[in-house]
Amino acid sequence: MQEEQADARVVESQQGRVLDGLRVIEIGHFIAAPFGARVLADLGADLIKVEPLDGDPVRQWGEQPDGRSLWWSVHGRNKRCVTLDLKSAEGRALLLDLVEKSDALIENFRPGQLEKLGLGPDVLHARNPGLVIARVSGYGQNGPYRDRAAFGVIGEAMGGLRYLSNQPPGPDQPPPVRVGVSIGDSIAGLYAAFGIMAAVWQRDRAKGDGKARTLDVALTESMFSMMEGMLPEYGRLGKIKQPTGGGIATAAPTNAYPTADGEWVLIAGNSEPIFGRLATLIGMPDLPRDPRFAGNAARVANVVALDALIAGWTVRHDAAEAIELLKGADVPSSKIYTVADCATDPQYLERDMVREIEDPLLGPILHPGIVPYVPGDAASIRWTGPEIGAHNDEIYGELLGRSPEQLDALRAAGAI
Amino acid sequence: MQEEQADARVVESQQGRVLDGLRVIEIGHFIAAPFGARVLADLGADLIKVEPLDGDPVRQWGEQPDGRSLWWSVHGRNKRCVTLDLKSAEGRALLLDLVEKSDALIENFRPGQLEKLGLGPDVLHARNPGLVIARVSGYGQNGPYRDRAAFGVIGEAMGGLRYLSNQPPGPDQPPPVRVGVSIGDSIAGLYAAFGIMAAVWQRDRAKGDGKARTLDVALTESMFSMMEGMLPEYGRLGKIKQPTGGGIATAAPTNAYPTADGEWVLIAGNSEPIFGRLATLIGMPDLPRDPRFAGNAARVANVVALDALIAGWTVRHDAAEAIELLKGADVPSSKIYTVADCATDPQYLERDMVREIEDPLLGPILHPGIVPYVPGDAASIRWTGPEIGAHNDEIYGELLGRSPEQLDALRAAGAI
Numbered sequence: 001m002q003e004e005q006a007d008a009r010v011v012e013s014q015q016g017r018v019l020d021g022l023r024v025i026e027i028g029h030f031i032a033a034p035f036g037a038r039v040l041a042d043l044g045a046d047l048i049k050v051e052p053l054d055g056d057p058v059r060q061w062g063e064q065p066d067g068r069s070l071w072w073s074v075h076g077r078n079k080r081c082v083t084l085d086l087k088s089a090e091g092r093a094l095l096l097d098l099v100e101k102s103d104a105l106i107e108n109f110r111p112g113q114l115e116k117l118g119l120g121p122d123v124l125h126a127r128n129p130g131l132v133i134a135r136v137s138g139y140g141q142n143g144p145y146r147d148r149a150a151f152g153v154i155g156e157a158m159g160g161l162r163y164l165s166n167q168p169p170g171p172d173q174p175p176p177v178r179v180g181v182s183i184g185d186s187i188a189g190l191y192a193a194f195g196i197m198a199a200v201w202q203r204d205r206a207k208g209d210g211k212a213r214t215l216d217v218a219l220t221e222s223m224f225s226m227m228e229g230m231l232p233e234y235g236r237l238g239k240i241k242q243p244t245g246g247g248i249a250t251a252a253p254t255n256a257y258p259t260a261d262g263e264w265v266l267i268a269g270n271s272e273p274i275f276g277r278l279a280t281l282i283g284m285p286d287l288p289r290d291p292r293f294a295g296n297a298a299r300v301a302n303v304v305a306l307d308a309l310i311a312g313w314t315v316r317h318d319a320a321e322a323i324e325l326l327k328g329a330d331v332p333s334s335k336i337y338t339v340a341d342c343a344t345d346p347q348y349l350e351r352d353m354v355r356e357i358e359d360p361l362l363g364p365i366l367h368p369g370i371v372p373y374v375p376g377d378a379a380s381i382r383w384t385g386p387e388i389g390a391h392n393d394e395i396y397g398e399l400l401g402r403s404p405e406q407l408d409a410l411r412a413a414g415a416i
Numbered sequence: 417m418q419e420e421q422a423d424a425r426v427v428e429s430q431q432g433r434v435l436d437g438l439r440v441i442e443i444g445h446f447i448a449a450p451f452g453a454r455v456l457a458d459l460g461a462d463l464i465k466v467e468p469l470d471g472d473p474v475r476q477w478g479e480q481p482d483g484r485s486l487w488w489s490v491h492g493r494n495k496r497c498v499t500l501d502l503k504s505a506e507g508r509a510l511l512l513d514l515v516e517k518s519d520a521l522i523e524n525f526r527p528g529q530l531e532k533l534g535l536g537p538d539v540l541h542a543r544n545p546g547l548v549i550a551r552v553s554g555y556g557q558n559g560p561y562r563d564r565a566a567f568g569v570i571g572e573a574m575g576g577l578r579y580l581s582n583q584p585p586g587p588d589q590p591p592p593v594r595v596g597v598s599i600g601d602s603i604a605g606l607y608a609a610f611g612i613m614a615a616v617w618q619r620d621r622a623k624g625d626g627k628a629r630t631l632d633v634a635l636t637e638s639m640f641s642m643m644e645g646m647l648p649e650y651g652r653l654g655k656i657k658q659p660t661g662g663g664i665a666t667a668a669p670t671n672a673y674p675t676a677d678g679e680w681v682l683i684a685g686n687s688e689p690i691f692g693r694l695a696t697l698i699g700m701p702d703l704p705r706d707p708r709f710a711g712n713a714a715r716v717a718n719v720v721a722l723d724a725l726i727a728g729w730t731v732r733h734d735a736a737e738a739i740e741l742l743k744g745a746d747v748p749s750s751k752i753y754t755v756a757d758c759a760t761d762p763q764y765l766e767r768d769m770v771r772e773i774e775d776p777l778l779g780p781i782l783h784p785g786i787v788p789y790v791p792g793d794a795a796s797i798r799w800t801g802p803e804i805g806a807h808n809d810e811i812y813g814e815l816l817g818r819s820p821e822q823l824d825a826l827r828a829a830g831a832i
Binding site: 015016018019020021022031035039043061062063065069070071072073074075134139140141142143144145149151153154157158159160161162163164165166167174175176177178179180181182183186187190191192193194195197198199200201202204205206207208209211213214215216217218220221222224225226227228229230231232233234235236237239240241243244245246247248250254255256257258264266268332333334335336337338339340341342343345346347348350351353354356362364365366367368369371372373374375376377 | 431432434435436437438447451455459477478479481485486487488489490491550555556557558559560561565567569570573574575576577578579580581582583590591592593594595596597598599602603606607608609610611613614615616617618620621622623624625627629630631632633634636637638640641642643644645646647648649650651652653655656657659660661662663664666670671672673674680682684748749750751752753754755756757758759761762763764766767769770772778780781782783784785787788789790791792793
């Protein structure tokens, strides 16, 4: 099995791609809708990104050697990029022509904005009754907050994630941390991609209902949906789930511990046999018989003392050495990876999750691979994030049949 | 639009559900595969969860009034639960009969385990050549780590998320926090659900390629795929993305600030006009002209001092009061929601994201709603997490045609 799959990964064109034949329009900006669109594009969809004439602002985000965003190279990959002034009649006409030739549309305007432009779902469906529409927004398309400005950090705060991303409550508790990326945006985008596939499956299969659906994905709710037993435990028991820092409320020891070289190692040693081996490794073989640490419940109750003992051992070792020793004792552990660790990890490398790609604008560049990995499908980083309007001629000319003269006129009018 | 959608949500049976007609087998345990399966079940799939005779261990996780897990009520909802001893010949025969009648299968055994049981993809496809299989694992089905024990926390650590979930580097830096839920597991499950829909769409549409695909979803890679520009920025510039606590490396002020009543408020005040209004609100209208804080770059450079000034204002107000004042000044902000805030939020309530459901085993209980929300579709919390083997008779009797005598024999043999 292992060999067969490793081989399959090398074969570039054994079969097509899972989303060959699906055409999706993105009217997205920033992160949520564009991330969902990227996931679809990575699996082979013909993804047409519609941008205003000055482009998606994310083209200027993050580090920019020579004025070109490295993030954009990934965020925009596998998309065909066209410009369009949605406020102009000619621009809207082009969009509706695209709608006619597409399966789905994903957007993340503020609710009501598409309608204001005269491009609400009723208008889009008049042109293409089968179009699946995924609307991504901060709070959803209805309700008292629908008109509020949406920010990823606010969605994460309202979804309940941010409160839990902190050290345990106490006098010196620092502010809850942002997890370092716009996780709520990306999860909302992934839900939208999933919803689109669910809807086109039901529309397109032989016994399906043939309906076009309009999905309503809220960033807050996408986050909230991942909160496990938090809500029913509150409803029944009044329990307000609390942050627990690097640990877990119900098991010990499991935490991140500092090392001599200023790194962190994660150790998950909460089962009895593993804890026994860990205790021996750190030179305290009697710990499992210490009444403070005998059994998981006692360890949870005395977790601060226990974590201090373990940290007293980890700080005497560099991270690489600690990991080797822990591995030798069969204690589940990992260095807390920085991007440098990710980029050189043998597992990521063997599975092609770290790839050197040639970006025509930036030169050689590292890209993360495709998730989900579909063994046997053709490789799917087809191109990197293109320039603004890079595919105007191809899309408006070849796909929509506009003549060179018409394209010139559209350019002159500022419509594309 | 708003009214129409609010109405649609009330109508329970205007149309079917988006995944009506899709049958999926889950051979999952713990979080990742079962979460992906729940997402499919929530949209209407006929989700058959196959468990060992003593059930999925998650049935004993979290708070358990009367010995019944509240989390399980959500995690197992909308699934039909059958028991099956995969180590017995009769159990495997039942599973293959199920496979014959299903569209897809999702599993999260350790790689190689299904094969050891004699149920590898080749065996499953011999019985149903069209079966889509989603395999969720810690590190993927191949590569040097494939046989290692997988834990959610380790996947998050190796995906790069954990390093970033921390205060900025410094002598008193606490350990990086776990975000409080098994986010890596849930994201991997969501990717698997998305991959299944992509594959069945290509298989089932009129012009599709008809192929059955086997997806390979790794927890580490699911996490790593959300790391934005982190990898290309490292590859090109050697930049190792660093944790920034509650803030963002490139904009200020945006952070969580403490309040008089011990809560946190999130303030995103980094644009020039918003910063001006915020400065006036906190009684320091000259801040935007202070050279330390004039412009975003200066504010980022002096963010510690700036955050202290803002916190000096927030700690003089209770959270509710601070939020009202910030809203009055049109400064984007939110309380950092605990579950108690989520449960009473008017937006969640209006959009039915907090629902009181009757659980036959637990009585009235709060459940989070369905994501993605599909307006117009029939409501989709059809039932709560069932008991172990609750649907054995229904599935093995009605669907697979086993007689009552055969079922008795299977029970006596310990196969179900």
